[in-house]
Amino acid sequence: MANFADNRVSLAGYGSIVGTARSAVSGGACLVDVAGIRITARVIAGLTVAAGDALLITRSLSTYFVQAVLQANPNTPPAPPEQGPDETPEVPSGDDAPDPKPTITGGTLLILPVATSTWRDGRWRTDVGSPTNTDTYQGRYSGSAHGRNTGVAFYGSRPRSIEGAKVTKATLRLRRLSGGDFAARAPTLRLVTQSTPQFNEPTLNETGAGPRLKPNQSISKFEIPKSWAQAMVDGTRGGIAMTVNSDSPYLKFAGRASWSAAWALTISWRRGS
Incomplete structure (x- = not known):
């Protein structure tokens, strides 16, 4: 599997970064897109990766390592906390923003x-x-x-x-x-x-x-x-x-x-x- 790590822009100094898997694990590595750059990252033994997974990645010298598969965001937002008896719901104030003025030349x-x-x-x-x-x-x-x-x-x-x-x-x-x-x-x-x-x-x-x-x-x-x-x-x-x-x-x-x-x-x- 080709190594695209240094083809575009160096990611050195980013610390832990998040990327998106573009392939499953093959030969202990997979393809990952990070900030528009495609790289080859080594995968910790036993970690299962599928295309589309969000991955937590670290870098050591010129080698990238997949540390974990991140969980996807929940499909529905958590319910708001229950309102207490003495709490008043917040009411938006002010008018809606005006429509943008037309461009006139x-x-x-x-x-x-x-x-x-x-x-x-x-x-x-x-x-x-x-x-x-x-x-x-x-x-x-x-x-x-x-x-x-x-x-x-x-x-x-x-x-x-x-x-x-x-x-x-x-x-x-x-x-x-x-x-x-x-x-x-x-x-x-x-x-x-x-x-x-x-x-x-x-x-x-x-x-x-x-x-x-x-x-x-x-x-x-x-x-x-x-x-x-x-x-x-x-x-x-x-x-x-x-x-x-x-x-x-x-x-x-x-x-x-x-x-x-x-x-x-x-x-x-x-x-x-």
Whole structure:
């Protein structure tokens, strides 16, 4: 029978230890598991050992000796002592421990648009710059022979990086540029299905009012409906447009090329379990 005594961890210094028999006695020894270590232990002559028995073991140098077979614990606990006439049973005090608090994670996700584009006359405008870095326009310039403009900020796949989270707040960073009249005007905002520019006209959905800004005025935290950002996190919407069903107000807002923070979307979110 192989000796596994020193294969893993030394048990020296443990004194008397308790192990579990893994074999019957053969050749005066048996296999025993002690603290996850399998060893070979000599058995005192006349001692009967069966697999599964709890054994009391001692060690001398590198040799282990089975001293006794320990009795198993009783199947039922002993009866409590009888209560005397003047004794009062102990009553537990206090409420039960509260349920553990759920683990909640959350944070803030800053999303810069992957493209800012303006759709007009059946195509993305290139006369004002790259079709993915243009400023965003709304309406039609007075006297222009061209059609109405729809400016769009596309956010790509980044909102879905927190898919499954609950949006608690969402804000936009916007800057109005010179264009149109000099009064404070608010764009009409629409949610867009697509997350990047396609060859066809963007699909417009939910509608809301944007911030009232004068030319060259900015706003760093314009709050949009939480449901809008939630739709982008869930993957059913991909961008935000500025558009109007009439020619006015004609507005021009900064895109990526003229302002690095243009249309930046900040989403506050939380996730609970």
